[in-house]
Amino acid sequence: MPIFVDCDWGKKNNDVSEKYAIRGYPTVVFADPDGKEIGRLGKRDAASVAAQIEEMAKKHPGK
């Protein structure tokens, strides 16, 4: 599930950004359904991003 978290330079969603130790923008974090971080976006080329998303989706296909 893709979730857009607008932090508005620290004015919004502070608790969520602190939970994942966000230090800069943009940052993409992958988390399991329980909210546990399972990875962060590495390479930003299209093929790598798609591969990483697919890997995460396979591990957690949803109900």
Add this chain to the structure above:
Amino acid sequence: MRMRFVAAAALLAAACGSAGAQDGGKIAWKGKGEDVKAVMAQAKKDGKAMMMFFTSEG
């Protein structure tokens, strides 16, 4: 000569057509204008992994 030109033009048109179809796709982001925690709770309920895009639009 004319046939080569027609074949090349057809090949170019096909390549442009396939390139045009690649619009990069659209992602239906959750959380825009919504309570992020509620969206995360829904993801947990649905058993879905999350891809969270932290940014600043302010």
